[in-house]
Amino acid sequence: MIIPVRCFTCGKVIGNKWEKYLNLQLGEYSPGDALDALGVRRYCCRRMLLTHVDLIQKLLHYNPSRRAHSALSGVAQ
Template identity: 45%
Template sequence: MIPVRCLSCGKVVSAYFEEYQKRTEEGEDPKKVLDELGISRYCCRRMFIAHVEVW
């Protein structure tokens, strides 16, 4: 599970994770997806790129 908020700045990031995951699994570039979702801060981008499913 991805945290609800960014650990550094507090922005809500969990609302965008399913869309990000779906689009990257389809082969889209992660940078392009994050740009289109409006995730611009490097601390928030790290939350998506470095996330590993624990299940």
């Protein structure tokens, strides 16, 4: 989904680091080095960025109104 704004454990703001983290990873940085460069030191905050799965692009293809319309008309998809 979308990266959380704050760490679930300690409450530190991490949402602003996601784009920078991705850009560093596309460059020459490993995931751990990218987090070090961003100043993310706590294990809980590192976990939030390392284990995040970005599913928003896949969810944008889902159209709930189309499904509701087909269910009402009796047409299976």
